[in-house]
Amino acid sequence: LAKTTQPISMDSYEGQEVNITCSHNNIATNDYITWYQQFPSQGPRFIIQGYKTKVTNEVASLFIPADRKSSTLSLPRVSLSDTAVYYCLVGDARSSYKLIFGSGTRLLVRP
Amino acid sequence: GAGVSQSPSNKVTEKGKDVELRCDPISGHTALYWYRQSLGQGLEFLIYFQGNSAPDKSGLPSDRFSAERTGGSVSTLTIQRTQQEDSAVYLCASSPSGRGPNSYNEQFFGPGTRLTVL
Numbered sequence: 261l262a263k264t265t266q267p268i269s270m271d272s273y274e275g276q277e278v279n280i281t282c283s284h285n286n287i288a289t290n291d292y293i294t295w296y297q298q299f300p301s302q303g304p305r306f307i308i309q310g311y312k313t314k315v316t317n318e319v320a321s322l323f324i325p326a327d328r329k330s331s332t333l334s335l336p337r338v339s340l341s342d343t344a345v346y347y348c349l350v351g352d353a354r355s356s357y358k359l360i361f362g363s364g365t366r367l368l369v370r371p
Numbered sequence: 372g373a374g375v376s377q378s379p380s381n382k383v384t385e386k387g388k389d390v391e392l393r394c395d396p397i398s399g400h401t402a403l404y405w406y407r408q409s410l411g412q413g414l415e416f417l418i419y420f421q422g423n424s425a426p427d428k429s430g431l432p433s434d435r436f437s438a439e440r441t442g443g444s445v446s447t448l449t450i451q452r453t454q455q456e457d458s459a460v461y462l463c464a465s466s467p468s469g470r471g472p473n474s475y476n477e478q479f480f481g482p483g484t485r486l487t488v489l
Contacts, residue, residue: 309477
C-alpha cells in the first residue's frame with residue numbers, strides 16, 4: 261500500500277530550526293519530492309522540491325537520502341508566521357498518473 | 372499574472388443533487404490536478420490531467436465523480452447524486468508540466484470550492 265507518514269504535530273519557538281520528516285515507502289522512481297505549506301482556508305503553497313541529496317532555497321532546505329524513502333524539510337529560524345500545516349507530496353509508484361500527499365504536520369511556533 | 376481560479380467559492384446543495392465545480396488553470400500550464408480536503412483532514416488526490424487527457428481515473432472516490440478538461444485549459448469536476456460524505460473543499464492546481472523524469476512541476480493551487488451537502 262502506497263503511504264506517506266508525517267508527525268501529526270510539532271511545537272517550536274521563534275528562532276529555532278525545525279525539521280519535519282516524511283516517510284514515503286513506495287515513491288515513484290522518477291518523480292521529485294515536493295513540500296507544501298498550508299494556512300487555514302487557503303490552498304497549499306509550494307516551499308521546495310528535490311530529487312535526491314540536498315536542496316536549499318531562500319526559505320528551506322530539503323534532505324533526501326539515497327534510497328529516497330524519506331525526506332526531511334528543514335526550516336531555519338522559524339517565526340510566528342511559519343505556524344501552518346506542512347505536507348510532503350510524492351509520485352505514486354503504482355501509477356504514473358497519481359500523487360500522494362502526506363498526512364500533514366501541524367507546526368505551532370510559539371513566541 | 373492571474374493565478375488558478377475556482378468557481379463557485381462556496382456551494383451548498385441538497386443530497387441527491389448534481390454539482391459541477393470549475394477550475395481555470397494558469398494560462399499555458401499543461402498539467403492540472405484535482406484534490407479533496409475534508410474538514411480538518413489532509414489532501415486526497417483525485418485526478419491528474421496532462422493536456423486534456425486523464426489516463427488514470429482510479430483516484431476518483433466513486434463512479435458518481437467525473438472530470439473533464441477541454442482545450443487544455445478549463446476543467447470541471449462533476450459529482451452526481453451528491454452524498455453528505457462528499458462535503459469537503461475541492462482544490463484544483465496547475466503546473467507548467469506534468470510528471471515524469473526530471474519534471475520540475477511546482478503546483479499552483481486555487482482557493483478551492485467549499486462544498487456542503489445537506
